[in-house]
Amino acid sequence: MTTEHDQDVELLRELVQREAWDELPEQFDKLHVQDISEVLSGFDPVQVKAAFDVLPRELWPGVFAYLGPESQYALLQSLEEDAEEGRFLLGSLLPDDRTALLESLSEEAVERLLRLLSPEDMKQALKQLGYPENSAGRLMTTEFVTIRPEWTLQRALDHVRTRGESEDTINTLYVTDNRGRLMGTVGLKRLVLNPKDEPVENLVSDSAIVSITASEDRAEAARMIQHYDITALPVVDKTGVLLGVVTVDDVMDVVEQENTEDFHKIGGMGAMQLSLREARPSLLYRKRVGWLVLLVFMNIFGGAGIAYFEETIEAVIALVFFLPLIVDSGGNAGSQSATLMVRALATGDVRMKDWLRLWGKELAVATGLGVTMAVAVWGIGLWRGGAEVAMVVSLAMVMVVIVGSMIGMLLPFLLTRMNLDPATASAPLITSIADICGILIYFSIATVLLGVGSG
Amino acid sequence: MTTEHDQDVELLRELVQREAWDELPEQFDKLHVQDISEVLSGFDPVQVKAAFDVLPRELWPGVFAYLGPESQYALLQSLEEDAEEGRFLLGSLLPDDRTALLESLSEEAVERLLRLLSPEDMKQALKQLGYPENSAGRLMTTEFVTIRPEWTLQRALDHVRTRGESEDTINTLYVTDNRGRLMGTVGLKRLVLNPKDEPVENLVSDSAIVSITASEDRAEAARMIQHYDITALPVVDKTGVLLGVVTVDDVMDVVEQENTEDFHKIGGMGAMQLSLREARPSLLYRKRVGWLVLLVFMNIFGGAGIAYFEETIEAVIALVFFLPLIVDSGGNAGSQSATLMVRALATGDVRMKDWLRLWGKELAVATGLGVTMAVAVWGIGLWRGGAEVAMVVSLAMVMVVIVGSMIGMLLPFLLTRMNLDPATASAPLITSIADICGILIYFSIATVLLGVGSG
Structure with missing residues (x-):
């Protein structure tokens, strides 16, 4: 092949x-x-x-x-x-x-x-x-075969023979009442395997019908098809009348597209429907420039933080050597936890009510990470700036990693709570927020411990 | 519902x-x-x-x-x-x-x-x-119904009736020769719709059989099912003997899992099979600590870069205010292009041979972004540090964004070329590399333009 x-x-x-x-x-x-x-x-x-x-x-x-x-x-x-x-x-x-x-x-x-x-x-x-954009109604096909509960399997099969040639999929047949309301589904397989004189209703299962209303989001249709392990999901109106069918192949495209959008968002961009290969430079520019410029203005606060600690920096210039390190570490830890959280919220692995338990867990993980990284930088601090600078850098590292991780975990939750897309808590955004916090934490600790500067 | x-x-x-x-x-x-x-x-x-x-x-x-x-x-x-x-x-x-x-x-x-x-x-x-881990052979089910080409449809249907009750899916039947080699597939639908005395072989299409060998990657199986819009993909050995079937519901789980892994990797972590909700803190710690500590040591180079320009910094302390801004902007632009590229490579939208064309496009986009951001910071530079500092900051911004974007785009390509997973070019890695370049570019420009320091 x-x-x-x-x-x-x-x-x-x-x-x-x-x-x-x-x-x-x-x-x-x-x-x-x-x-x-x-x-x-x-x-x-x-x-x-x-x-x-x-x-x-x-x-x-x-x-x-x-x-x-x-x-x-x-x-x-x-x-x-x-x-x-x-x-x-x-x-x-x-x-x-x-x-x-x-x-x-x-x-x-x-x-x-x-x-x-x-x-x-x-x-x-x-x-x-x-139907609304991105709804199940837009995604469905309206070609399907319906049968009646009182029909015998023979009659149902004859009906399938006359209708089936023109329909794309007849692997599932839809049983409807005289008003077109969905009563259940019967697989073609069961129609073939059972005695021909049985009525259709004997094959319709008692359990609740899995279906979706036309105005619901297509992502929900994808989740249901995945959750219930089915190849076709009936779409109904509010009274239960069958309108169409969403099939698994349409849903796979939806899943891929939504994943790509989340990927782009967490990377700090607008979601693109177009492929990277086909998109023109002007579109790529527009999708990327918004976040970058916004982040420039956020970074001004970081600069202002540094300006505030100017005297501390002038007194101990060695502090500047560790600035990118401290600042990046908080941002990196934060973007890790944001990425974990955004993905877990997108796949439905984590729900809003889990936040307290996850918050405790993240605190434990972040403290462990912060201590490990503090140990790693202690030696370097000692070598470049002496015992006091080593102490400042290590202490700042622990706090910056914890604060960065907490921001990275909480922001996606807060966005979800406000009914906003959690993927907007992009890695660059988390990085920039964590940076500002990192600068303030680092120079505050330095000012206090080294007993210098404006603080 | x-x-x-x-x-x-x-x-x-x-x-x-x-x-x-x-x-x-x-x-x-x-x-x-x-x-x-x-x-x-x-x-x-x-x-x-x-x-x-x-x-x-x-x-x-x-x-x-x-x-x-x-x-x-x-x-x-x-x-x-x-x-x-x-x-x-x-x-x-x-x-x-x-x-x-x-x-x-x-x-x-x-x-x-x-x-x-x-x-x-x-x-x-x-x-x-x-079969190898993550292969199609591990993913397939070995329950399927085979029929022979010389059988009539009636005989095939009778065979389905006796075998079908115990098999999960009989919507597709597999036509094999006397050695078990796959000759084609016939949908149950066509078996039902066609005259009973026709031979099975009349229904087998001439076109090439879509199948996969058992040792191939399950991600390839997912791609084929998606590409050919089928619900079941036959798995064969090297001689074409039918071994099993990969179904679309298994594939949806694979797609979701692989997407989650890519998500985690670009966020700067090891891929986790476990869900965030279920994973214990110790596992989360292990998956995250590796990258963070590695990035600490990469940042030492950034610190060394700053130390090299100590005299420049002491002469114009205002330069430090803009350090986080310049450094972050390069990292942000770089992680944007890395995210775009990793996702495009994962979905098959972009292939290795496209790199030259994409490189040119990225250069155009990055130049546009860099100039826009330089304009945004010019005013701030003028206000905080005067005309000369504004010039240094703007010039550095253009170059840093271009260099960061290029690194973000090229690294996933290079990793693919070396048969490594492009998603390893995580946002934090790109950010750290872009940071080091940013520090060097920024202070070099400052040293030359301001005529001070050790450069």
């Missing part, structure tokens, strides 16, 4: 690069639609269009579905003269993929594309775009 | 807390096994054992399966007097869940548990533990 297949993918990339359109069809035969999509999404619309011209028509929907919103829209635009082809491609998308495409576009673009759809598809697309 | 259900979960937690064993069964009825497991995994083995004593026997396997390795082993140990119950529980686990339990235990514990298994299960468990 691996090496030969990787070579085939690479060869396709080269052929498109060389614009060797005649040789593409042979290469298309060897690859899956997902691989073809991945290769094409790296190219300009003109080249994607040329590749589609030689792509067998039956592969169009598959390759188009995996292209990603940007390349999809670019291709649809380049097909503009030929409304028929655009209509075919857009109509071939599953409802959830179509919503993903539409929600990433400008209003005019959405209007243009909606005109390509059949009245029924258009109605469905508009309804789905009506 | 949400609130009422959440209350039921909370009530169960309270009942176990209060040790109100009599009231548990009623609460068990309202919940899914996954919910019961989640509640119980927060308690001590003694309480878990007491809860199992009142848990209906038919729910034992389900609740046990989701408990997680630690609670599972603790429960098995507390059942020790009663080997029968331990055998029942261990035997009820799916092969992949059993492997997950065994691989987390000490050798003696594994031996003790293996003795509880049937000879067949024991052989299978030992075989699976023989």
Whole structure:
């Protein structure tokens, strides 16, 4: 699978690069639609269009579905003269993929594309775009097969046979009452394995139905699918009427995207939907500059702290040698505990009510870390500045590490409490706050112990 | 679903807390096994054992399966007097869940548990533990249904009926030749929808089979399942013989675990398999202390840099005010680009061959960021230290941000090139390296421009 297949993918990339359109069809035969999509999404619309011209028509929907919103829209635009082809491609998308495409576009673009759809598809697309951003309703597919509880398994199976060909997934069938309210689910497997004359209701389990309402967050849908180990989660309205289904493959993309956003946030940036490879420098600049400039102004306080202790510094200049060390250590310990906490809150491992117990644990860990690091710097302090400086540096180290860790642990909790995203407690922010505290602690201890300066 | 259900979960937690064993069964009825497991995994083995004593026997396997390795082993140990119950529980686990339990235990514990298994299960468990750690072979389940290409669909369906009851998933059937080599897959859906007298081989698609060899990394299995949008990935040996199946639910846990590890590493810690809630302080200490102490010693170089410029500092003490600002800004910009790069490498968005293009882009972004930040500090420099200091601070800011960003971008690439984990280029490491460079750059510029000191 691996090496030969990787070579085939690479060869396709080269052929498109060389614009060797005649040789593409042979290469298309060897690859899956997902691989073809991945290769094409790296190219300009003109080249994607040329590749589609030689792509067998039956592969169009598959390759188009995996292209990603940007390349999809670019291709649809380049097909503009030929409304028929655009209509075919857009109509071939599953409802959830179509919503993903539409929600990433400008209003005019959405209007243009909606005109390509059949009245029924258009109605469905508009309804789905009506759900809040990042909701389960936007993520769901509206293609599913429902059966009735009073039917025999034979009738249910016949129904599946007539409906199933056009539906993407029939591994799970949804049992609804006469108002369309979800009563339970039955796996195709159980339909096949049980006697044909049994009624469907015998197979519906008694336990509570696992479902989600359309307006809830898609991250919650992801958590439920993961928690209950299911491959499809029914989406209902407030009265329990079945509206659609969120499938595990959609959810994996959501999990990856949310993880990437948390990663970016803790790294001190705005979350980017775009990939690093595709993002233009101007976007990267905008996502990064905000935090950096904010942190510049926070650091002014650190500078003011230093200015306040000017006399202490002038009296014992050796204190400056240890400034980066002390300041960094508090920031590092703090960003460690913030990272641990943000991740634990994101995966649901830790909840708000755990904070007191975790606070005690963090205090124990931080004290241990601080003492270890104080021992490590004691010798260096002795060598560079004598016994008194060694004492100041060691004492400051213990306190700075404890204070930094506490800030790193508490800030994500406080943000969660205020219904803000805990990932905003980014490592650079924690570092900067811990820095200011570190400067104040360090020079305060020095001023008192060395008996000098303005303090 | 949400609130009422959440209350039921909370009530169960309270009942176990209060040790109100009599009231548990009623609460068990309202919940899914996954919910019961989640509640119980927060308690001590003694309480878990007491809860199992009142848990209906038919729910034992389900609740046990989701408990997680630690609670599972603790429960098995507390059942020790009663080997029968331990055998029942261990035997009820799916092969992949059993492997997950065994691989987390000490050798003696594994031996003790293996003795509880049937000879067949024991052989299978030992075989699976023989695959490398974190391999697809350890992750796969060995329960699957195979059919032969020459069978009619009717015969295949009959075979599924006899085998299916004992197998967890039969949504996908595996077509193998007479040596057990995988020839393709057929969905249960297609078996049901097509005429019964057709041969199986007509349904097997021509395109290359998506599969993975048992020794490959489980992260690669996760990537393939995500890329090809499938719910189950066949695992084969080097000759193509089907050994097992990795399913999408196992893969979601892998994705989450690997993301957590990357998160911890970029935060400057060792990766933890344990949850933050469950980890003891001693483990947290060990995972965090290594980096912190290493960074202490790296910071000594920063201190040495400052000592080298002692005369410059004594001549213009105002330079010290800006030291934390300059030094932090380089570190912050660097940890931003390291975070972006580590995540992009982890998700496969960026590959090694992209580095030159990304290097150019990062240079452009960093220059923009540096100039913006220099403008921000110019005024402050002018106010606190006069025109010359403002010039030094601004110039140093541009250079420090560019150098920090370059280090942050290049280090993950270099680590990947040396086949090391790019996530080791943690934010604290980048910060410390950027700090040292920042100190040298800042005071060098000061020494030259202000015409003072030892430089």
